[in-house]
Amino acid sequence: MTRREAAPAAGGASRQALTPWLFLAPGLVLFLVAIIYPILNAAQMSLYDWNVLSAASSKFIGFDNYVRAFHDPIFWTALANSGAYMVLTVPPQIILGLGLALLLKAKSPAQPVYRVLFYLPVVTSWVVVSLLFKYLFADQGLINWLMDPSMASPISWLSSRWAAMIAIAALGIWKGIGWSMMIFLAALQGIPAALEEAATMDGANRWQRFRVVSLPAIWPAMAFVLVMLVIGGFNVFISVLLMTGGGPAQATEVVLTYLYSVAFGDLDFGYGSAIAVLLTLVVFVLAMIQLRVYRTDEEVSE
Template identity: 35%
Template sequence: MTQTDTRVGPATAGPTPGRARPFWTTRRRDQLTGYLFITPQLLGSAVFVILPLVLVVWYSLHEWNVLAGTFDFVGTDNYQALADDPNLGAVLRATGLFSVGLVVFNLALALLLAVLLNQKLRGTILFRTLFFSPVVVSLVAWTIVWGFLLQDNGGLNSLLDTVGVDGPNWLRGEGTAMLSVIVVQVFKNVGLNMVLFLAALQGVPAELYEAAQVDGASRLRQFWRITVPLISPTIMLTSIITVVGSLQVFAQIAVLTQGGPGTSTTVLVYYLYQQAFQFHHFGYGATLSIVLFAIVLALTVLQWQMRKRWVFHES
């Protein structure tokens, strides 16, 4: 009778008896390193984003009078005051008008400039610098200068007067105040979107345009069929940035129009500032900030979801 060998070789040997597995394995060390790298970002987000959001919700449930030193719980009274506010409709209309005007003019002008500056022509580097330079200029300084230019007797009307045109009081007219603020903001930030579009245009393969020319496609058809689809991710990025920025505008309104004439340029952020820091209704100001946060969040999510329909390579 043959005896079977039941010895276990080294490849199938189990853990050595009495020898504990080391705690600091390579995997755990890598995980700890990763957590240490993201800890500053997590702490910053918790302290400067999550905690302020929680406090804003808490303040919206109270009436905080800094001058009297009182902090009283009022429940949903601030939200009821929001629903009954007679100025809220005008403020939301002004906010929407400013946002739509800024986004349309900014993106259209930035894309036009990017297409022109993407041509192989002399002097394009100089023009790129000129169009981008307002981006790095102080916002308050830029706005103050434009305030002088747009006054009734300012530089713009003086220029129009030389050709026999009597210019309006741009910042005090019902029909021109909002337009003036939009133009000032467009010229301030159009260079940033222009650079982003320019980088996207330079990434479009030249072979596609050459093939389209061979097929007899016009320049306009090449733009809509080749350029726009291939730079659509950048268009989405710039649209999100511009929409969010348009809803957070404050300095331009505060310096140029102070929300006037009437409430024609009183956007939501400036109205929030008035309620909280001029009228000392901090609880109601916190409620308005929640409305602003909800609008920004909703528009961002909406644009992100729409990318599946028009952004190239998204499905």
Template identity: 40%
Template sequence: MTLPRSRQFLDNDTVAAWIFLTPALILLFIFLLYPIAYLFFLSFTAGSFTSTGLHWVGLKNYLRLLINPDFWQVLNNTSYFAIASVIPSIIIPLGLAALLNRNLPLRGILRSVYFLPSIISLVAAGLGFRWLFQTDGPVNAALNLFGVSPIAWLGDTFWAMPVLILLSIWKQLGFNMVVFLAGLQAIPPSRYEAAELDGANAWQQFWYITLPGLRPTLIFAIVTTVIFTLRSFEQVYVITGGGPLNSTNLLVYYIYQEAFGQFDFGYAAAAATVLLAVTLVLVYLQLRTWGED
């Protein structure tokens, strides 16, 4: 006998499920949904959190973004940084995982060494990179051995961004490699054995067996890497401060400057809303592209 819909909603299993879900839903609302809603509301206001308070300005903050050349430069910087960071952060760990998945000597030690960057504080890593790439630092000293003149890595509008990109790739490499290793070990060895019997070479096995088998892992790695890259703040704050000439200013650091440097919280909220929208669109497109059957 089928119970009425209202009785099904109030049966013991449903009530128990709601009891167990309620604490998680409350935390989700407090720490995720409410902050996003308040950020969206704040983007339509101006003023401060002092006695003057906030006042409604409508779309004024978004119009300011559209006509502000600094904002468009920051968007260009962020796009360049994201593209140049995400692609190597996927390809290099995938290649390393494919190599370390074989029975190589010292494989366990190599896995640990490659994973070390992921557990190092990004602030500490940023300080290390700033020391390495300063004008009289070890990198220029090594280049001098080959007759290359010292390069002002952090003071040059062309070279400063590659230093940040290199740090981002180095920091993400170990995590993605471990993720790909887990995905590779989930692929049944019988598929490779059958491919060898059919005469498939190493490249054909990688293209027709490894990549399709890693599809869910690739989706996860790409999405997490894109999010990690778009929220980059520490390396800019520690190494370049957005300079020289605003050439390394990324969107999160720009939001920080406007909110806590200029105390223009409404304008900063509008920029943060744009960042949130861009991130959601990119993640959606990635899931649609890679998640299709």
């Protein structure tokens, strides 16, 4: 091969190596501008007593905002409420979503209709459904009427901490089941039919086929759903803001509603940024633990 022939080949190889980066560039730029920069900016603001009117006059205070958070009982209450919401909503969404996916896997003429009906809550507005559930769980609302039509002693669902958390969790479960269902349904439909046919020929019943064939095949989807639901559980915001406003006496505050009240109510952006950074760290650690457990289980199964 001559030098003239080698030069175009080298140029073509370099263009091929550059092509993927050209396609990735718009998304990468958007990710850096919309995600990475705000995170770094929030981390910087958390080290300052931030002046809203003039960043130049903001006072550097180091880790004082973080120390304040660790000594703030409302922050710990909000973190506990976020964790409680996550515990109350994640298992039901996984169990019910998987159950619906198994039911809808069977082919029937009405299958598309049921898929749309179960997925419809996912695409509804959080504001609309939060106000709807606030009405349903009101003292004179439908839930109390169903429990006691005489309404002699209605439960004040939204006036106590744990009753309000149950009402808010009910909304989260109702709205999130359809999303889990669609992920599991896609995973179940990706299982080769030959595997289930072989298990049936070996005498496996329905439960054994699910446990031995289906569950291992959808385990990656299960891990994905679990991680995303945990992240979403700690990011609950609109439903709490509209249903209870964090009350009574900030008993139902979650991390994001408390962050919102600190940053935009008290205009304490430095402390609000510190809370945001702490929440990011908590969610990151939990996600890493879940992924580590998933990888360990996958290695054991192999």
